[in-house]
Amino acid sequence: MGKSKTYGIRAFINDVHLWLGLTSGIIIFLVCLSGTILTFEKEIEQWFKEEMKVQATGNKISLSQIVDDPNIQAKGQLMAITVPTDNAAPYQLSIKEDPKQRRGSTYEVNPYTAEILAPQKTGMDDFMFSMFKLHRWLLMDIELGRPIVGIATIIFLILSISGIVLWFPKKVKWKTVKAGFKIKTSANWKRINHDLHNTLGFYSCLLILIMGITGLCWSFEGYRDGLSSLMGAKVFGNRGAQPKVDLENLKGDKAIDLEQAVLLANNTLDYNGTLTITLPNEKNPVYGFRKIADDSWSTVAQDQLQIHTSGKIIHKELYADKPLNVKIASAIRPIHTGEIYGTFSKWLYFLACLIGTSLPITGTIIYINKLKKKSKRRRKLATA
Template identity: 30%
Template sequence: MQKKVWFYVHWFLGLFAGTVLVIVGLSGAVLSYEKEIFEMINKESLVVTVREQERLTPEALLEAFAMAKPNATPSAITLFSDPKASASISVQGQGGGRNTMVYYMNPYTGELLPELKGRQFFRATLDLHRRLMLSEVGKQLVGASTIGLIILCFSGVYLYWGSIRRSLKKSLSINFKAKGRGFLYQLHSASSLWMFPFLVFISLTGLFWSYDWYRASLYTMAGVEMPKKGMHHGQKKMPKQAESLTEVKSIQKPVAVEGVTQAWSFFESTLSKPYAYATLRLPSSKGVYEFTYMDENAPHSQAINMLSVQMKDLKVLSHTRYEDKGVGEQILTSMLPLHSGEFFGWGGRIVIFLASLGMLLFALTGVILYINRRKKLHKKFLKPTP
């Protein structure tokens, strides 16, 4: 009786949450390789020809930008250690928040480079992945379906437990010579069993963005103070090349660039390790320059460090490094890389990518098995009694 109840729970959740899970899975698979796709379609903006001359100083880049865009006020400048990488300058538009424009410049000539392509597509894909493009209603549907996926995983193992107990090896294998319902059943159960730990992991990390109470509980368990809303750890924040570009509508006062190059030189002199990229927020507040940077061999894209410099006394006011944080804070900072598999290297990304694509396989095989079962029961019901 108990097994029958869990069988109906399993197929009910599969039927009603399956569509949402397929959408979330496929969009997640696309987002897994967002950075690589961006780099492939935007080489003319992200990659420049290396020249014999030295790259322009931060002040020179800002001055060149001011000449090209006199009505735009820079809010940040980002430079990369890679000599082939372009520089970028961020501009805060009206309304603040996400209304940020990022321009790309050749660090050798100060020339403005073309706008990135595909950014709107990936913004829409992320919105589809987290909210189904339905705002708060979609967010709740995704959250509920994610919880449903966890139940589907454990209920599936429970229903398949008899086969697992008899032979785990056979339960994990698929006989491709089998036909019909037998093949579909093996494909559905065996592939689900292979992906079981990864699907549960994706679900548990994905709930971080679905429910405030869940996120707050993780911070409480880790003993870490929860950042203000809109600035929580794990918020997707790619290097500045991956931002979008729009137009500034308002005329703003220019930012004084004097001292920026000196501040950057002092910043570089304080580092014990080479950096991959660094962003300087503008303008400085009372002579304080704030840098956000990533080490050259950082473990993942969220291993970000922050440094504040008081230029009057050439003094470091604060220096927060990812590697110096406690384990709990590192984990919470790394929620996005954990969710995408980036935290575990290229192998982890491939596994999470396949698990995300697997949502479609599980849904299709599950629906076909359900239809076949209904047809079988219908024929049995219509069969005349002797």
């Protein structure tokens, strides 16, 4: 009699990988597919919209005139203005058209004529919003869909880790390990499918882990708070601890206008870069500024400044001075979406997400082929 096979740790990991993959495959497929599409969400939406062209002739209209323009005021509450360094680029205005809006709508304005280009609504906007809801909630009610996506994400993390363990051969030698780095295109379709699952899964694993670990911050508040505690910095926090300022004592007879505040901000943050201005209001008489250098290596490397309407700088925060944990915690969203390093990282995430979309398919095909193989063996034994 032959020796019976023992059920070892590798067999256990293989079974965990198999059954978790089969039970969560459809959800993982949908989440990864929508994530792949959303990687270039802004770029795709922009392809379907008419680009506003600005002719840099004469002098620009002052920001104060734009803020006070009746046509702009009629749109709603102006929340912020983004001023690019390119003289041929329009200003971007964030306007809350309805008090119930969480975020304002973005309008483009010609800085030389104050001509307004309203946000163009296309079918692609609706499609992308559907992809967003699919990615976050599976098109379900938020309270139901969010935890389901969260649980599927946890399963995907387990699949990624177990997949790496299974990627290594039983006997680790360079000859056997090397085979896992490439797809044998000359083999039959079953072997090619196996290599697509095994090899592409290996190459995309690190980014899939990063996307999964960060993605859970949207699914579970407790996880987000725990990660914040572990890192020693608030996840989604976009600025460090700010000093408490007695705004009443800063009130003076004379207040600086918007142009003076912008001049002071640009002198303080003395480099070429896109400036985003948050306007003061009755409750908070403070100009807020965020500036990012044109040659910045990262989309989140923004310096921040707050200037009281009296002209006093009450808070200054340079990105370079932030501790590493604060930088990471405040960049969870762009780390998750791939925007962290601009177009370069977006392409890497796009490919990783595309591979993630394929893994449930190739994995299921591997399982079906194994079932067919076992069925053939049983038939042979039955007829022997």
